Amino acid sequence: MVRTGTPGTQRVLAVDPGLTRCGFAVVDMSAQRTGTFVHVQVSGTSAREALERRVLSVMEAAEELMERFRPDVVAVERVFAQNNAPTVVGTAQATGVVIAAAARRGIPVAWHTPSEVKAAVTGDGSADKESVNRMVVRILRLEAPPRPADAADALALAVCHGWRGGMAGVNAVAATSTHSGSRPAHAPRQTALTAAQQAWRRAESASRAPGAPAPGRPARGRRP
Secondary structure, eight states: OOOOOOTTEEEEEEEEOOSSEEEEEEEEEETTSOEEEEEEEEEEOOTTSOHHHHHHHHHHHHHHHHHHHOOSEEEEEOOOOOSOHHHHHHHHHHHHHHHHHHHHTTOOEEEEOHHHHHHHHHSOTTOOHHHHHHHHHHHHTOSSOOSSHHHHHHHHHHHHIIIIIOSTTSOTTTTOOOTTOOOOSSOOOOOOOOHHHHHHHHHHHHHTSTTOOOTTOOOTTOOO
């Protein structure tokens, strides 16, 4: 299931996983490295709920967004070991149902660490949340920073993928490990590009030609 969108654009569904708060953002990224805000939400569950109901709630939210917005790729925050074991487990459970929902629909999944997101958006892999929020507002031309924080994190993740991950169809998980430590034994062979992916590649190449707008800046006289 791949969205039929504007040539040279890629719709990213970004997920900041968690059971208590799971951030979702949908952004249309262009080959010229500009982004257009589409949707953002935070789906949360209470720790008092049964675990199976909490996991189901995240899965249903992810599936509803995939059906509604038909993303070209799902970008997920790749979290490494943390001191809070229950948080790690909850993040893993939320991540599992999201990527399973994507796999069922044939949507590619990409992984980006928090430091990769910060570096892509601000140029500093150790930037604080306020710095990231300011850049997200600027890049996506928002009137105000999104709230709560999980929403801003998901939007930053979508921008990061658009700038670092490139077009859908690229093997974004090769040579990387997930938050739970799994790693593909062998990178899958790159398959032939679809017509939409070929259009993205042509537009991306054109954007690098002399006189093309800098990343994150729309061309003069053109509304995003």
